Amino acid sequence: MNFEHTDKVKELLARLERFMDKYIYPNEKTYDDQMKAFREAGNPWQVPQILEDLKPKAQEEGLWNLFLPESERGGGLSNLEYSSACEIMGRVGWASEVFNCSAPDTGNMEVLERYGNERHKKEYLEPLLQGKIRSAFLMTEPDVASSDATNIATRIERDGDEYVINGRKWWSSGVGDPRCKIAIVMGKTDPKADTYRQQSQILMPLDAKGVKIVRMLPVFGYDDAPHGHAEVILENVRVPAENLLLGEGRGFEISQGRLGPGRIHHCMRTIGVAERALEKMCQRLLSREAFGKKIADHSVWEQRVAEARTEIEMCRLLTLKAAYMMDTVGNKVARTEIAMIKVAAPRMALKVIDDAIQAHGGGGVTTDFGLAKMYSGIRTLRLADGPDEVHNRTIARLEFKKHMNKVRAAAE
Structure with missing residues (x-):
């Protein structure tokens, strides 16, 4: 099992990180201010101009439509490669749209590419790929x-x-x-x-x-x-x-083709969110004092930060394994790994974000630091694309299946 990216993909990911540093992080406040102005004017259902300003820059950098691994219309990245890009984009909630890689558009475009006819592709897929709709x-x-x-x-x-x-x-x-x-x-x-x-x-x-x-x-x-x-x-x-x-009665078939990759994308974006929360937590702990010393020097916070780093790394590796299996043996064989990470990643991120909120004290539950918004968004992922209970049911049944023959043999 090899998670090493090619030099070409490494270069693309490096360009993506540079773009985030140059254009996304510095404009987080711009985005928030533009949305605030819409709300104060009574209509938040408008597109912030900063999104439209940054999209041509992403296209010029070749950072556009990075998904669709088996199509000449897409970026040509495998599930494993695209997962790493998702983590980088996931660090800022609206960043994916700048690269035309946001849900549910990515999943819908994959459906149109695989199952749509030529009219569907011309009327809907092409404008979606262009970011026009x-x-x-x-x-x-x-x-x-x-x-x-x-x-x-x-x-x-x-x-x-x-x-x-x-x-x-x-x-x-x-x-x-x-x-x-x-x-x-x-x-x-x-x-x-x-x-x-x-x-x-x-x-x-x-x-x-x-x-x-x-x-x-x-x-x-x-x-x-x-x-x-x-x-x-x-x-x-x-x-x-x-x-x-595709035809009548093919809805579940389409869903299985759509949701496997979508779940992995969600999980890697979630890891990006967790990384951002841990970053905010560490910066806060290192910059504040309580009871005569840096808050970071209190052992309870050393414990929480260590656990956060450990859990993030574990979830990243499981996500990469699931993506690798999807690329090499297919979504069906990777069912257990996809289900496991879909349960584990949001739970992990919620714990990291919760600790980050705690580190910020009263400020953590305001809108000032973005942590409350992070928490609300990630909490929905324990329900979206199937709730935890459904995925755990899948995991358990596949596990029982592995042991059933031994149990039957022993009973005979």
Whole structure:
């Protein structure tokens, strides 16, 4: 198992880090100030100009569309290579968009590349790759336990040359962005089919008649503008029949192709967040005194910092292993590793961020240091792309399967 990058990838990652140092970190306050101005004017659902100013610079540097490993349209990076880029971008919440590498667009573009027809690619994939529009993925529903995706109840019914969509979705991330033009919707085309052949996925323009945004959902009080997470009603929404992806009953097949890489990307971005939180924690501890000495010199903080470094390294290695296996033996064989890191990385990051908040005292729970926002964002990842319980169920069942033959043999 080799995690060593090629010289070409090392050079790209070095350029990415230099770009972050030169353009991203110095503009964090600019981004915050522009969003603050939008809020004070009464409409935070606008795109900060700093994002648009930095995108051409990223393109000029060749730091654009770094994903899509098996496509000439993408950056040509493997899952392992792209994971390292994700960690670097993940250190600042909005940085990924500067490089056109933010969710859910990356996952949606992968779906369009693999399963879309030529019209889909021209009308939606190309503008997404150019950063001209954004997209959403509508799966989760408020009226069913969506952790079991077979429960998804939204109907997608054929009517001549069209499909008619009816349902209610929520946590539809990205819908708040004024540039969001297209969504991939998951729903049932045949409730009587075998359990995993009932669901399909279909492309739905956000401006289609019958699409109603009910509200934007806050996360611990944060609206996550201009991205946002919407509750959406779909009432007799008609789209062309050719907008159905891959065919009726193929929804789970598409999801498995989409979610494996997406989970790894989330995990590496999460490690980037944890690294940033640890950095803030150490700087705070080294710059403040309590009870006659630097706070860093109190043994309790030595313990917490040491644990943070250890846990971050462990999670990084497990993520890299999962990505390496995805590249070499495929997503299905890497199921256990993908599930394990999807559980471990957010839990680790939440602990590191919590300790960083504690190190900052009362300031840690304000908006001054960005730690409360970090915590709210990472906490959602224990639910997004499958809750911990579902992934732990997968891990346990695969583990039991390894030992079942021995148990049967002993019983006989």
